[in-house]
Amino acid sequence: METKEYIESGILELYVFGSLSETESEEVAEMAKKYPEINAEIIAIEKSMLALSSSFAPFQSVKNYAAIKEKLNLSTPEVINMSPKRNWAQYVGWAAAIILLAGIGFQYNQLELTNNQIVTTNLEKVKIEKERNELATKKAAIETHLAVIKDDKNTVITLGGQTVSPESSAKVYWNKDTQTVYVDASGLPEPPKGMVYQVWALKLNPLTPTSIGLLDKFKDNNERFFAVNNIAEAEAFGITLEPAGGSLTPTLEQLYTLGKV
Structure with a gap:
C-alpha cells in the first residue's frame, strides 16, 4: 500500500483516538518511524484534536478552579478498592x-x-x-x-501280529448276511507319517488278495474302529502298512496282522 493510500485509509485517525488494537498501534508506530509523511500526518491530526477541544472547553480562572475543587472535595480523594x-x-x-x-x-x-x-x-x-x-x-x-x-450274526476273526510287528493285533467283524465288515484296529500302532494301513480279504489257494479299504485318519479315530468295503467271500483277512493312498497288491514285508476265518 502507498503512503498516500495509507494516510487516506483513516487508520491514523483511529490511532490518535486510541481505537486500534495493540498490534495495529504498533504497526502504525513502525510506519511513522519509517515514513516521515505519515509521522507528520499523525502530528497534524493531534494538533487538530487539541485545537478542536480548546474551542469547546470553557475558560476557567484560577479562582474558579479552586472553588470547583473545594466543591468537589478533590483534596482527599477516596480510593476505592476494585476486586x-x-x-x-x-x-x-x-x-x-x-x-x-x-x-x-x-x-x-x-x-x-x-x-x-x-x-x-x-x-x-x-x-x-x-x-x-x-x-x-x-x-x-x-x-x-x-x-x-x-450282533450275534457277526463272525469275529482275530488277527495276530506278524514278523514285522509281533505285538500287533486286530479284529474283523464280518456279517455274511449283510456283507458288512468292520475292523477293530485298537491293537495296531499309529502308522508313520505318509503311510496307511490297508485291509485285505484273502483267498488262500491260490493266494488272492482283494483290498477292502484303508484305515484312513487313524490318529483322529479315537475308537480305532473302521468300516470297510463289503466282501462276499473270504478265507482270511490281513492288514499291511502301505504308502498313503494304498497299493494295488499287499506289501508282504509290511504284513502287520493276519487271521483265518
Whole structure:
C-alpha cells in the first residue's frame, strides 16, 4: 500500500483516538518511524484534536478552579478498592465440558466392555457347539462299535501280529448276511507319517488278495474302529502298512496282522 493510500485509509485517525488494537498501534508506530509523511500526518491530526477541544472547553480562572475543587472535595480523594470480577460462567462451562467428556469416556468404555463380552460369548458358544458335535460323533461311533460287537450274526476273526510287528493285533467283524465288515484296529500302532494301513480279504489257494479299504485318519479315530468295503467271500483277512493312498497288491514285508476265518 502507498503512503498516500495509507494516510487516506483513516487508520491514523483511529490511532490518535486510541481505537486500534495493540498490534495495529504498533504497526502504525513502525510506519511513522519509517515514513516521515505519515509521522507528520499523525502530528497534524493531534494538533487538530487539541485545537478542536480548546474551542469547546470553557475558560476557567484560577479562582474558579479552586472553588470547583473545594466543591468537589478533590483534596482527599477516596480510593476505592476494585476486586476483579470472576467469570463464573466460564468455570461452569469448563466443568460441564469435563463432566460431559468423562461421561462419554465412561459410555465408550462400557460399550467396548459389552462388545468384548459379546465376542467372548460368541466364541464360547462356537466352542461349546463344536464340543457338542464332537461328543455326538463320538457317541455315534461308540454306539456303532457296541452294536457290531453285540450282533450275534457277526463272525469275529482275530488277527495276530506278524514278523514285522509281533505285538500287533486286530479284529474283523464280518456279517455274511449283510456283507458288512468292520475292523477293530485298537491293537495296531499309529502308522508313520505318509503311510496307511490297508485291509485285505484273502483267498488262500491260490493266494488272492482283494483290498477292502484303508484305515484312513487313524490318529483322529479315537475308537480305532473302521468300516470297510463289503466282501462276499473270504478265507482270511490281513492288514499291511502301505504308502498313503494304498497299493494295488499287499506289501508282504509290511504284513502287520493276519487271521483265518
